[in-house]
Amino acid sequence: HHNLSLPDKMNLSLIEPLREFYKDEVREIGTLLKIPKTALDRHPFPGPGLGVRVLGEVTKEKLDILREVYFIFIDELKKNNFYDKTWQALAAIFPVKAVGVKGDARDYSFIVALRAVNSVDGMTADWTKFPDSFLEKVSSRILNEVNGVARVLYDISQKPPATIEFE
Incomplete structure (x- = not known):
């Protein structure tokens, strides 16, 4: 629609x-x-493709990071038997960077957001309430396995007023 x-x-x-x-x-x-x-x-996937989950300028670097983040999120959803209980899950990358620490050095890298919702028809949706331990595991994997990410956020917005996708 x-x-x-x-x-x-x-x-x-x-x-x-x-x-x-x-x-x-x-x-x-x-x-x-x-x-x-x-x-x-x-899970539903946007018709225009992964680019709508890259806020701001779409670059190869951001798409590569986003693919890795999304893979880890979906992998953990499946391992923890949440995938089939979640209507849609996605990751997005923001056009800003934040300071983090990698090893003993400061790291200035991207912020990513994870979003999971439950819905019947996509017209309204509620954010998925995962256990804190699950979100901690996903965040830890992303921060340790994906170069270029300094922060992992989890979106708890309902539709409406928010939309499921960021763009």
């Missing part, structure tokens, strides 16, 4: 047979068509 169309300059026609359906309705149709559960239960 809210994904962007193709840019006019592409001069292509877009065929979207399920455009008028909400995500929960598409999943119901998929179940009737016997689509594998692994495909049906995947």
Whole structure:
């Protein structure tokens, strides 16, 4: 319902047979068509791609960092049996840096945000309440395994007034 169309300059026609359906309705149709559960239960991903999760200028460096952060978040969700209990999970990278410490030196690196929500149709959503120990584990892994990250935030905004994605 809210994904962007193709840019006019592409001069292509877009065929979207399920455009008028909400995500929960598409999943119901998929179940009737016997689509594998692994495909049906995947978290929604923005039509315009990962770039909408990079706030500010989109660069290869930011995309590389974001992919690593997102992989760790999803990996921990699956390891801790939270993935299938969460409607959508994502990571975003901010266009600002913060001071951190790596080894014995100060490190000036990016701030990333994690967001997980529960919803039925995506029109409203509540943030997912994970145990503190889970968030601590994810944050620790990101800070120790991903170069270029100094801070990990967890977004607790509801939709509305916020949106699920940052852009």
